Amino acid sequence: MKVSNKSNRWLTAALLAPTSVWFVLMLILPLIVILVFSFGERAAVGGYAGGFTLEQYANLPSRLKAFQNTMTIAPAGTLLSLLVAYPLAYYLALRVDRKYKLILLVLVIVPFWTSLLVRTYAWIFILGGRGIPSLLELIGIEGVRLINTPGAVLVGIVYGYLPLMVFPIFVSLEKLDKSLLEASSDLGGSPLKTFMQITIPLSMPGVATGCMLVFILLMGEFLIPAFLGGGKVFFIGNALVDLFLQSRNWPFGAAVSVTLVVIMLITVSLYMRMTLRSNTGRDESLM
Amino acid sequence: MGLVSQSSTTECEFDIEFRGVTKRFDDIVAVDDISLGVERGAFFSFLGPSGCGKTTSLRLIAGFDQPTEGKVFIGGESVVGVPSHKRPVNMVFQQYALFPHMNVNENIGYGLRQRRPKPAKQEVLKRVDETLEMVRLSGYGKRRVWELSGGQQQRIALARALINRPTCLLLDEPLAALDRKLRREMQIELQTLQRDVGITFILVTHDQEEALSMSDNICIMREGKIIQSGSPRKLYDEPVNKYVADFVGKTNFFNGEVVESTDVTVSVKSDSGQVLTGMLIKGATAPANKSKASVAVRPEMISISAADATNNSANIAIQGRVLNRIFLGEHSEYLITTEGFGDVLVLSPKSIESNNQGFAPGDNVSISWKPDAALVLGDT
Incomplete structure (x- = not known):
C-alpha cells in the first residue's frame, strides 16, 4: 500500500503542476509586482521608478468618486440582476413546458455568441438621443436623458450579466424536489407561502453563487461604464485604465489595484461567511 | 364499502367518495370512470401494478391533480376546484418529502404554522412534542432530518401529516423505501396508529402482502379501472377474474376453453385435451362455451x-x-x-x-x- 500511495502522490503532483505553474506565473507573481509597484514612485516619463513611499496610498482620496461608484453600482447591479434573473430562472425551471425548455435555455446564452463590446455599443444607440428618448418625444415626454447616467450603466449591467445569474439559480431550482412543493401545499401552505418558505430557501445556494459571480466581475468592470456612463459614471476599472494607459502613473495605479483587491477580499469573505452560516454545513451549500 | 351507483345521494357515511371520476393526461387515460366510497375510519388500499392509476387516484384526493370528469367528495362535500392547500387531507409521500432546510420540529409543525390565525409558538411546540411521542421519537425535535434513518424519516413524515388531524391520511407507497424487516414493523405500527387516531387511512401500494395484511378494504386496479374491491378475505376467496386471483396470493391456473357449464360448475378443456371442472363464484354468470377461462x-x-x-x-x-x-x-x-x-x-x-x-x-x-x-x- 505504501508504494502505491507514493506513486499516487507523484501522480497528483504531476497533474497539479500545470495549474500550479500557471497560477504562480499569471496570478501570484503579477500580484507581487503590483504590490511592490504600489510602494514605488512614478518615473518622470511615466512608468515605475522604484523607491519606497506611502505617497500613492495617501493619494487614494483623489479617486474617491471611482471607489464610491463601484461600491454602490456593483451591489445595486448585482441586486437588480438577481431581481430580473430569479423570475426568469423560476419560469425556466418550474413552469415552462419540457418541449420548450432547451430552446429557451439556448436563447438565454445566444447573446454570448456576440462580443459584449458590440452588444454594449448597441445600447448606446438604444438609450442615446435618437433611441428611446426620441420615441418618448413622439408621445409628448421631452427632455429625458438616459445615456451617461447611473441608470444606463445599470441597464447595461443587467443585460450583460443576466445569464451568469440565471444559470446557477436555474440549476438549484431545477434540482429542487418537486414533491417538497406538493408537501407544502398539502400541509396547508398557499402558493405564496410555499414560495417564501420552501422555494426561496432551497434555491439560496444558486442565488449565492450567482450573486458572487456577478459581484466579483462587476467590481472589476470597465467596459459598460466606459460606454454607457460616458465618463460621468466611472468605475475603479476605468480609473485603472486611465492611470496605467493614459497618465502612465503605474505606482498610483498599482496602489488603486491593491486597494480594490483588498476591498474585494473583505466583502467576499464576509459574504461567504454569511451564506455558509445560513446553510449550516449542508454539503450543497455553495458553488 | 362497495361500488356506489352514480345516482346515490350522499348520506355522508363516506369520508372519501369518487363519482364517475376520470383523469386524462393528454391522450393517456390514467383513471377511467371510477366510482367508490371509503367508509369513515377505514383502512383502505389501492392495489395494482405501476401505471394502473392508483397513485393518480390518491393525487386526485390530495388535490395535486383535478379530475377531467366526475367529482371527488371529502367528508360528503365536493372538492372540485378546491386546491390542495385547502383540503382537509394530508399525505405521506413515497420519498417522505421532508423539508431539508428545517429540523424535525420545524417539519412537523409546518402544517400548524400555515393556519390563520397563526397558533402561538408554545402551542405549536406542545403539539409537536405530543406527536413526536406518538411516533416514538421524543427528543429528536432538534435533529436535522437528513441525519435520521429511513424508518425515522418515515415516522417524521407520518407525524408531520397526523399533527394536522386530517379527515383522511393518504399514504403513497410509504414503506417501499424501507428494508423488509423494518417494513413489517412499520406495517404493524401503521395499523396500531390508525386504530389509535381513528382517522381514515388510504394506502397506495403494489405490494399485495402489504395491502392484504393492513387493509379493511382493498380496491384492485388495472389500466385505470377498478377490477374488484372488497375485504382481503373476499378478494382471496372469491376473486372475480384471473387477474385478481393472480394478484392476491399465489394460485395455480389451468387454462383452457369452456366446454360445458351449469349454474354452479364450469368445465374447462385444456390445450392438451384434459378436462377440469371448477365452481362458479356466487352471483357470477357462467362464461360462454368456447370462451377462454381458467380453473384456479x-x-x-x-x-x-x-x-x-x-x-x-x-x-x-x-x-x-x-x-x-x-x-x-x-x-x-x-x-x-x-x-x-x-x-x-x-x-x-x-x-x-x-x-x-x-x-x-x-x-x-x-x-x-x-x-x-x-x-x-x-x-x-
Missing part, C-alpha cells in the same frame, strides 16, 4: 399423497412427479410436474407431513383437491 386452485387447497395411495373418489386427483421442494418451516412448498396440467404449486402443512417426512424430488405422487376448492375464472 390455491396451493394450500391441494393435498399431496403417494402415487399408489387410495384416494377419496369424490376428489379431483392428478398424477405427477415432485420437481422441487422448499422447506418453509411450518409449510413445505412443492413444485409438481404433471402430464397435461403443467407444473403445479402445492403448499403442504408440516402437521400432515410429520409422519412420513414428506416427499423428495423424483417421487411419484398424486395430488388432489375437493371439487369446491377449484374456481372457474374468466380471463378479464
